[in-house]
Amino acid sequence: MARYIGAKCKQCRREGKKLFLKGERCYTAACAIERRPYAPGQHGQQKTKLSEYGLQLREKQKAKRIYGVLEGQFRTYFEKSDAQPGITGENLLRNLELRLDNVAYRLGLGRSRTEARQVVRHNLVTVNGKRVNIPSYQVKIGDVIEVKEDAKSFERFKQITEVTGSRIVPEWLEADIEALKGTVKAVPARDQIDTDIQETLIVELYSK
Structure with a gap:
C-alpha cells in the first residue's frame, strides 16, 4: 500500500x-x-x-x-x-477516528499515528483476541484493542508507554495502559474529536 x-x-x-x-x-x-x-x-x-x-x-x-x-x-x-x-x-x-491505527494512537500504543500504524502493520495488535494488521480497519463499539500477549514485554512498548502514559484518552475510549489494551465505549461525538x-x-x- x-x-x-x-x-x-x-x-x-x-x-x-x-x-x-x-x-x-x-x-x-x-x-x-x-x-x-x-x-x-x-x-x-x-x-x-x-x-x-x-x-x-x-x-x-x-x-x-x-x-x-x-x-x-x-x-x-x-x-x-x-x-x-x-x-x-x-x-x-x-x-x-475509528481507524484501527488512530484508535491505537489514542489509546497510547504509539507515540504518533505513524508509529501506531507501524505497530498494527507489524502484527502486534489484536481486536477481540484476533490479530488485525490493517491500519484502516474500522473498529466498532465494544471492540477490545490490545497488544498481543507475547509482545507486551517488548522494550519498544516500555519506551512508548513512558511517553504516552500521561496522555489524555478520549471519553469514547477506555484505556488500560499498563495492560496495553483498551475498549471502544462509544462512537465519538464531534465535540470529543480534538x-x-x-x-x-x-x-x-x-x-x-
Missing part, C-alpha cells in the same frame, strides 16, 4: 501550523516550522492570499496528513460518509 515517506516537518510547514505528526516529540523537539515559518520550496516565502477553493483544498490536505490517508482512500471515506445518515463532515471525522479540522470546508470542496 502506498504511503507518504517524506519529511513530516515539510508537511507542517506546508499547512502553516504544527500537525503533531511526530506525537509528543512535537511538544519537546525543535520544530522546523518554528525556524522556517513558511511553506517549503522555491516560492515558499512568497505571501499569497488563498482563494475560497484554496482554503478548502488546504483543509482537505491537512486532514489527509493528520490521519495519514492518501487521496483515493480519503475520497472513499468522504463518499461513505456522505451516504451515511447525519452530517457528512462529522461522519467523515468519525470514520477517520483534531483541528474544519470539516465543513472539506464538504464544500467535494460538493463542487
Whole structure:
C-alpha cells in the first residue's frame, strides 16, 4: 500500500501550523516550522492570499496528513460518509477516528499515528483476541484493542508507554495502559474529536 515517506516537518510547514505528526516529540523537539515559518520550496516565502477553493483544498490536505490517508482512500471515506445518515463532515471525522491505527494512537500504543500504524502493520495488535494488521480497519463499539500477549514485554512498548502514559484518552475510549489494551465505549461525538479540522470546508470542496 502506498504511503507518504517524506519529511513530516515539510508537511507542517506546508499547512502553516504544527500537525503533531511526530506525537509528543512535537511538544519537546525543535520544530522546523518554528525556524522556517513558511511553506517549503522555491516560492515558499512568497505571501499569497488563498482563494475560497484554496482554503478548502488546504483543509482537505491537512486532514489527509493528520490521519495519514492518501487521496483515493480519503475520497472513499468522504463518499461513505456522505451516504451515511447525519452530517457528512462529522461522519467523515468519525470514520477517520475509528481507524484501527488512530484508535491505537489514542489509546497510547504509539507515540504518533505513524508509529501506531507501524505497530498494527507489524502484527502486534489484536481486536477481540484476533490479530488485525490493517491500519484502516474500522473498529466498532465494544471492540477490545490490545497488544498481543507475547509482545507486551517488548522494550519498544516500555519506551512508548513512558511517553504516552500521561496522555489524555478520549471519553469514547477506555484505556488500560499498563495492560496495553483498551475498549471502544462509544462512537465519538464531534465535540470529543480534538483534531483541528474544519470539516465543513472539506464538504464544500467535494460538493463542487
